[in-house]
Every structure is written in C-alpha cells, then in structure tokens.
Amino acid sequence: MHTAPTDVLTDAYPEDEFMADLLRVTGGATDQTLARMMIRASADLPRRMNRFGVRFQPSIRGTLHLGRTNAFFLGGGKALMNSAYAAAERSDVRIVYEADVVGLCIRDGRFESAELKTPHGTEAITARTVVLAAGGFESNLEWLAEIWGDAANNFIVRGTPYNTGTVLRLMLDAGAEPVGDPSQCHAVAIDARAPKFDGGIVTRLDSVPLGIVVNKHGDRFYDEGEDYWPKRYAIWGRLVAQQPDQIAYSIVDSKAIGRFMPSVFPPIVANSIRELASTLGVPAGTLAATIERFNAAVRPGTFDHQTLDDCRTEGLIPNKTHWAQRLDTPPFHAYPLRPGITFTYLGVRVDERARVVLKGGLAENIFAAGEIMAGNILGRGYVAGVGMTIGTVFGEIAGRESRDTAIRQARHG
C-alpha cells in the first residue's frame, strides 16, 4: 500500500482497498490479522529494500498498467536475488549452493538441526533458530500427480525446478499446522512450447481474448472475452488443465495481429482453417464447424480491445461476451496452450512473529517466510505482486525474530 505517489508508484493504494482486493480474490481464505500487518508493512517497503541494493523501475512505464498498485523490480526477480545475495555476502553470511535440506531434527517442538545433502556428501547443521524459506511444491511432479493425476504430467512449471516442497512436507510430517488450499495451484495458460521449467514471464500469451480457444477435439469450452485478459489469465490455467490431454489452441485471424504483446514463440500460420487444423492435429471438420457456428453467432458491434466492448456472440454455448469478431481473414494464427503452474497454496501456519504453529503449540525457534507460509494470507486466488510482498515482509519479520530469539537463548546459555 501507499498513501501518496512515490518515485516508483503512482497515485495511492490505500490499506482498505488492498484488504478488500485480498478478501475478494481469496473469498475470505486469509488470516486478516496477518494480512493487515503485511499491508501496513508494505507501505515503506521499496525504501527498506533500497538499503540492500534492490532497485525499482520508475513508475511511468511498466507492464500490464499496474503502475498504481505495483512497483516493479528493476531487472526483475533475478536482479532482486542478486542484490539480496550480495547484501548477505557483505554481512559474511555463508551460502551453501547446490544443497538440499533432506531432514529436519525437531524435538519437543524445538528445531535442533537440519540435514543437508551437497555434492560433497551430507552435513548436519545445528542452530539455535531456523527460518524456513523453501517455497511450495509446484516443481514436484509426483506431488502434483497425487492431486491432479496424470494431468500433472502435462503441466509446465513456470519457475525454478527447485521448489520441490521437501521442507514443507518435512514440516507437515513433523506436525506443523497446514494452511491454504492443498489441492489448488495458481496456473495460467502459457505457450505449450515453453520449457518444462523456468520459462518465466516470456511464455505467457495474450492472444486469447482476441480470438477463440479450442481443445484438441476442435471445440470451444469457455468465454474467451469474459473480462480483460490480466484479470482472466489466471483462470485459464485450470480451464486448459480440465481439457483432454491438457492442451488447447488460441486461434486468431489476421485482424488481431499486432493487437497483443509479442510472444516468444512464433505463431502457427495457415491460410485456411483446414490447413490450420491439419498442422495442429485437430479434426478439420469439427474445427471448421466450430468456427462456422462462431462466425454465424457474432453480433454486430464496435470493436475496441481497450474497453469491454459490445462485440459478442448470441446463442452459443459458451458465448463470447466481448471482442467477438468473425474469424474470416486469413492468414490464421494459432498458439498451443498448456497449464503453466506458478505456485501452490499449501503452507504452514504462522503467528504474527512468523513462528510456525505446530499441532502441540507454537514452535519457539522455527520461523517461516515466503511461499511456504504465503497460504496464511493468500489461501487461494491471486493479487498481482502479493507473493513478493508476503515474502519480503515476512522475511524481515522472520529474520528479526529469529535473530532476537537466538540472542536471547545465547544469553541464557
């Protein structure tokens, strides 16, 4: 939140509006005390992060027109991490790379040691306190398969392959109270040709509202023009995941070209629907019939992709409620879509001091920050940038509390 324009944000984003946004997207699946704490702490965040060398983009430009509610990292997430690691190294923090936490020794609700697996063997690290910041389980394909079945094999993981959820599972097994919807993940529809891991932002596709989307049988399955794409792209991950073989195709004609952000993979181009169907491997008869029905159902209107215009279809199941234009001007362009998983919601419950809540009570020396506890605030849904805010605010709290706890313990022997 911020109450007045800053160097990196325009206008104001008041506390209550932020809270209302959060309540709306989560449907109430949020711990309001923690949420309000996070929102208040976010007000001064850019300045506090600046001290660690983190830089933000000036507010004038920026993707998705989110200049009022979102400050963007200069250079993106990796630049952020580089600054954070450099700051840690300046403070003589020892960083062990290529290391997996494979075991946690927790006795009577107290952390005693962690077992590390490195290329040089295993190592046990004892400590007075521990901060768990090991993310969710979105890159753990077996875990995803437990929830989604075979469909999980066709998911693409948008981020790092290292979010295996090992620490999350260790904590749940050790009696941590779970929080957040265990069966859900945030997934968007991305280009099916994206790499299995780490494709990041560039694999997204913005063509959906400008055309139609069909499944592998050549049938439409959802209103492509329901709302502005930035407000809808997050539901399309699940929509595509529910289609056979978790594949779909966004099809536009030449009228749409240049109206959406350039994508990283080239479109599949064809001069006729039949040719397009055969390239995509979709039954040509069905696809032609789908497009014929769609074109016939388009009502006259004034097309404007910047507003919720009056171009819609009538009598279709499902209808397209905005930006509906006939697909009649070759060449036709198609992009294959798959569900791209961003993050999972399941986490461990924490209190206001970021201490992990165990079934038997509070853990005195175990703290959590980031995606592993984001479910406390974001039990489902998504508000742009909220993951970064939770991570940063609770990273600060967990760091401070763990430091104070460690000092107190050292004093008392």
Place this chain on the structure above:
Amino acid sequence: MADVLTDAMRKAEHEMVVCNACRYCEAYCPVFQAMEERVTFQPADLTYLANLCHNCGECLYACQYAPPHEFNIDVPRTLSRVRVESYETFAWPSFAAIAFRRPWDAILVAFVAGGLTLAPVARAFMARATSQSADFYAVIPHDVMVTLFGVVGLFVVTAIAIGHRRFAGNACDEDPRASHKGSRYRRLGSRQAARDVLTLKHLHATGEDCVDAEEQRRPWRRWLHHCTFYGFALCFASTTAAAIYHVVFGWIAPYAYTSVPVVLGTAGGLGLVVGPAGLLVLDLHRDAALTDASERSLGFAFLTMLLLTSVTGLLLLVLRGGPYMPALLVVHLAIVLALFVTFPYGKFVHGIYRGAALLKFRREESTPNETT
C-alpha cells in the same frame, strides 16, 4: 547494405524476441526502450540496437534466461558481435574491413609505412642540420608534416564520413515521422543526443555505474572514458592552437612550457595516459561474458595505440632538447600516423556510430509513435 543475416544477427533477433516478451530491463537503457517500439527485428534494426548498446552489462546479470538457461540470452555480448560486424559492413573502402579482424596487423602495417616515410626525410634533413636544438621542424620540415598529416587527415575524415553515411542510410534511415514534424523535434533530439554522448549517460544505467561483474558497479569505466575522450579533445585543441600560432602569428615552435599549445597538449596527454591505461586494466579484468572477443581485441589495440601516442608525446616534450629527440620524434609521428590511419578501421568508429544511434533514439523518442 547490412541485409545479410549472420549468425550473430540470428542470435540477436532471437534475443530481442525473448526480451520483447519480458521487458523487465526496459528501465536500464535505450536499447530496450527502442526495442519495445518494434515488433520484428530486421538486420537494420539489430544494427541500430547494437550500436545503441553501451555494453554496461546490467541486463546480462539481471536476466533469468542467461546461460545456463536454454534460451541462452546474453544481450551485451551478442550485440557487441553485431556491432563489430556493422563496423565491417560500413567500412570504406570495403576491402579495408579486414582490419577489423586483424587490428594489430593493421596497426603494424600503418606504423611501418609511417616510419618508412618519415625516417628517410628525417635523415636527409638532419644531415643538413648544423646544431642540436629542440626544433622538430629541423628533423621533419613543417611543410612535410602539414602535407603528410593533411593528406592522411583528409582521407580519414572522408572514410569516416562515408562509413557514417552508410550507417545512417541503413540503420538510422531518416525517420519519416521526424521529417514532417519539422525541425523543432530534430533540434531537441540533437541537443539531447549531444548531452548523452558528452556525459556518457548510458554508461551508468538508471543513475548507477556500469557493471564489471555481477553486483559489481563502479564509476571507473565512465571516468576513464571521460579522461580518454576529453584528453583526446584537448590534444586536438593543442594542435589547433599551435597551427594558429604558426599560421596567424607566425610564431615558430618549439613553444614554452607555459604556452597554450603545450599546456593543452600536456593536460590532454596526461588524460590520454590515465584514461587508456585505466581502461586497459579494467577491460582485462572485466567479465569476458559481457563482450565479444572481436570487440575486446579492437578495444585493446585502440587503447594501446592511444597510450603509446600520449606516452611518446609526453616523452618528446621532456626530452625535446636531448640527443634522442629526432628518433623519438620519428617514432611518435609514426605512431600518430598509424593511429590516424586506423581510425576508420578500429574501435574509434564506435563513437561515430554510437552517436548516430543515440541521435536516432532521441529523435524517435521526441516524436511519439502515433500509429499505435
């Protein structure tokens, strides 16, 4: 002109497509802002973007798609390769482009040719000289110097001007939006571009210094470049002042240590020692992933020649009354000749094309695209 699609251009095109879908680097520098104005990337666009890049390096370390990621994005290095290729493409006469691939050979040839021209002249005139003095013209007569450097200078200016024209005609083709908008935008753009050049604005992305390695931002590269650039400008001013002394006032060299030409030349010479020497040290330690090897070697050759020029020039000033003056003068002048002759075929041209690219950028910026 540069319509041949080389491997580097293919890689640059792939990288720009990825960057254009990401856009997290847009606040770093004009390359990404100019990129966003484009949907496709033709060789001419890539040449323009490559020459707009100051190789500050920020975008490599920020990039999640940098190696080992399979997208293999390294914009600074790829653009540095495209840049060197553009130098070759626009060089005049075209056959001389070979010099960009073998900078040391080109310099050696030019140096030997200069020496072979100057040494016999010096020997002939020295034989007639009656006494040792600090008079350079007793070694190489004024007229010989003026003629030789005049001819070389004219050739160099012509070659650079043709290269610039080819570059402008290709990558920086006159923007139709600018022409009908009249001269106000053009003047505004020119003024801003001149400031960008003279302050090296984009060698410190978004108010910070450029990087030598991950999270290693230092001001030295910019300051040392300033020493080099303004040192060179002072040396040029010194020569001009000396010419005025000679032609207008009829004052004959050598001039006193406190005279305008000597003061300017000494200050410039010191700048040309500190700047190039410092840049050489920096570049030797700079992360090799940031720059293509061909551009690195062009840089080393150019910096070495600048350093040799200033060092021999300053030595000449100190030793001008001594017995080694004639030999030193011949060596110094041969080095200066080699430096001049290779101006159009070495790192020097980066300033010409960078300036042209910055001008194009500022003009594009001050005439907002109304079609989108």
